[in-house]
Amino acid sequence: KNEVEQSPQNLTAQEGEFITINCSYSVGISALHWLQQHPGGGIVSLFMLSSGKKKHGRLIATINIQEKHSSLHITASHPRDSAVYICAVSPPYTDKLIFGTGTRLQVFP
Amino acid sequence: EPEVTQTPSHQVTQMGQEVILRCVPISNHLYFYWYRQILGQKVEFLVSFYNNEISEKSEIFDDQFSVERPDGSNFTLKIRSTKLEDSAMYFCASSVESALQGGQFFGPGTRLTVL
Numbered sequence: 001k002n003e004v005e006q007s008p009q010n011l012t013a014q015e016g017e018f019i020t021i022n023c024s025y026s027v028g029i030s031a032l033h034w035l036q037q038h039p040g041g042g043i044v045s046l047f048m049l050s051s052g053k054k055k056h057g058r059l060i061a062t063i064n065i066q067e068k069h070s071s072l073h074i075t076a077s078h079p080r081d082s083a084v085y086i087c088a089v090s091p092p093y094t095d096k097l098i099f100g101t102g103t104r105l106q107v108f109p
Numbered sequence: 110e111p112e113v114t115q116t117p118s119h120q121v122t123q124m125g126q127e128v129i130l131r132c133v134p135i136s137n138h139l140y141f142y143w144y145r146q147i148l149g150q151k152v153e154f155l156v157s158f159y160n161n162e163i164s165e166k167s168e169i170f171d172d173q174f175s176v177e178r179p180d181g182s183n184f185t186l187k188i189r190s191t192k193l194e195d196s197a198m199y200f201c202a203s204s205v206e207s208a209l210q211g212g213q214f215f216g217p218g219t220r221l222t223v224l
Contacts, residue, residue: 033212033213035215040217041146041198041217041218041220042215042217042218043152043200043202043215043218044215045212045213045214045215047212048212086151086152088152094165095140095142095157095159095164095165096142096154096157096165096167097142097144097152097154097213098154099151099152099153099154100151101150101151102151
């Protein structure tokens with residue numbers, strides 16, 4: 001069983017739709033990260049959170065530590081949001097990140 | 110805006126050859142990482158490096174792998190004798206603080222193809 005599970009694996013949306021990507025993890029963590037991987041392969045950090053909620057522009061990330069679950073929301077989605085969104089966790093007392101398999105999002109005009 | 114750079118962008122090598130992948134982390138960052146992503150699979154942690162030594166490594170990072178920060182700016186990953194299964198995208202990352210405390214900045218990756 002993967003330590004970090006994401007759903008859905010693939011997601012298509014029409015421009016303007018509200019998007020939710022889910023992440024569940026089975027290990028103890030000190031922080032959870034959301035990252036974006038572009039079609040060319042480059043990875044960009046979006047959020048690091050250990051509790052509550054963070055917002056940046058049209059992106060919102062939430063985490064529920066008790067339920068070991070996080071969500072990434074995109075409001076008013078746009079074709080340029082098309083990418084793979086990856087959830088990763090930092091276990092306690094370690095520098096490594098454990099990655100999920102990613103959610104491939106395609107937003108059509 | 111400062112960024113992590115990696116060279117080369119694509120490296121093709123014969124099985125058994127040594128390769129060195131190079132990274133220039135962001136200048137004030139103290140923590141350095143290598144990850145790899147085999148085509149179609151998830152990103153996997155290889156090694157973290159702090160204060161001129163390895164702070165953690167995964168099971169993947171065996172004796173064939175080594176890392177070095179030779180001159181205070183470059184951070185290199187060496188694979189001594191490449192195998193076909195080493196073919197992957199290799200990402201370098203750096204951060205000001207440890208992964209427990211701060212986000213990591215990723216380089217664009219080096220695609221390694223072992224023939």
